[in-house]
Amino acid sequence: MARNQASSTLRDARVVITGGTSGLGLALVRELRERGARIAFVARNAERVREVAQRTGAHGIAGDVARKSDIHRIALQASALLGGVDVLVNNASTLGPVPLRPLADTECEDFEAALAANLLGPFRLTKALLGSLASSAREGRGGVVLNIGSDAGVTAYAGWGAYGASKAALAHMSRIWDEELAEHRVRVRCVDPGDMDTPMHALALPDADPATLARPENVARTLGTLLASELAQSRSGAMLADAS
């Protein structure tokens, strides 16, 4: 899809992005702002949230997607501030225990924490925002959930147990969501952004040469185009259904 066309698809789209103050999330906030989207992003550190909100003009929400009690508070603020939600990007994610370690040395609590952030967080937030997303899809504005997956959820890398298992489950859950929400014309995708030069990557593999890693802003551009295309398809599905 040509850049111009993609840009216009996301103009005034109401987008929620989790993990929006660093790495890929921050790059997505900037990229989608540039494409004219209205954004509410979520991150744990209230101070960072304020800074990024000020710099980008997006709405900032302080919250932790790994905490059940934060989910509806986030959904409340996002839907109030944006006046509805067309796109949810579940980007926030935790590596689990670092330095990375074999499953045999992974504490149960650390495994649970990885699942809470990487799997249950996206599940709960999708569920809490589903009314908004489905309503948006019915009204012809489209409804899309983009979950950020990982190669570690496909290939069994030693040392990536908690993270890899959570991302594998996220990918599978995304496929089931997509199957179930098809009749509401809400599309759910899980995408592996590849290895990027981000704080999280540095935490996992401190010795990696940044020159060999993708720039998050380049990945964000690709994801922006993907989102525009998904949103356009969700919209055309709704128009066909309404005409019947």
Next chain:
Amino acid sequence: MIAASAPSPRPADAKLLVLSASGGLTQAPRAALPQFVRQGDVVVANDAATLPASLVGVHQRSGAAIEVRLAGWLRNRVGDLTRCLAVVFGSGDYRTRTEDRALPPALAAGDRLRLGPLSATVVELRTPPRLVVLALEGERDALWAGLAQHGRPVQYAHMREPLALWDVWTPIAGPPVAFEPPSAGFAVDWRTVASLRRRGAAWATLTHAAGLSATGDPDLDASLPLPEPYFIAPRTVRAISRASARGGRVIAIGTTVVRALEHAATSGALRAGHGVADQKIGAATTLRVVDALLTGTHEAGSSHFELLRAFADDEPLRAMSDALEAHDYKTHEFGDSVLIERPRQPRGARRVSDRREARQEEYSR
């Protein structure tokens, strides 16, 4: 592993009592709701999400503890926390019956309230001693953050455990504009929506900012519900027109849907867009849009029960109340449901209707 904390107060074994247009009563599990919907019907629900509208704090001039319940939006100011209606109580909480709650300290315009991280000013006493126009202060993002952090769902003494926000959001909840849950919507989960559609019924939503159902002040309570803003999307109006044109019924999920649709059709044809429902619906009301209503069980005399009188005569309603009593139906927002269909002008589809009633009979056995 990660505990889902307390179970939802919504019972999985909820019951449904159906009062048909001919006055017949049928009992069914609420999960069987889709079976009472026919091909060509349209089911309309209220997708408002519920605000954490209860804020505890301090009346600064007196130092007295208070509870503020946001209660309604001002005209043309939906979602505007800087100017909205609120009911103020003295100390205590929902565990005390609303009518037994302490009065707030004598309020005056200009009084400052501290509500956790939020600050507010009493702008105007609307109906003393409790109903005020309140101005919460701050930027919009900070106000919503403060409300999300400090606010709790409005609840009443019959529910002992404190409710969380997820308890009061219906499965389809979207725009956070309601002060109490549009509770009939608890009966409709996504599986229900799917099976309604499979039966050939259409599914549509509107957004209606349900207000407080009780304030503890008898005079004020008598005037409830307060005027309630609503929004009806053009697509919803099209779905209703299509259903009506094909002889299908308009089934409202909840009294708020009845209020919105009937208000939007006051001048004849149903109009899409924004409005403020300020009419009372009762025995004297001629319904123009809604054919059937799914709602909770309501006590005779309450404003909700009055609304039912627009759907059915007193005799069948009395029989319905007796059946609810006799079979231990649960009341209140997380209780059981009734589906009431109003009598219609006879149409060519009479035989279809006879068959449906035969099927309902099977249920009661």
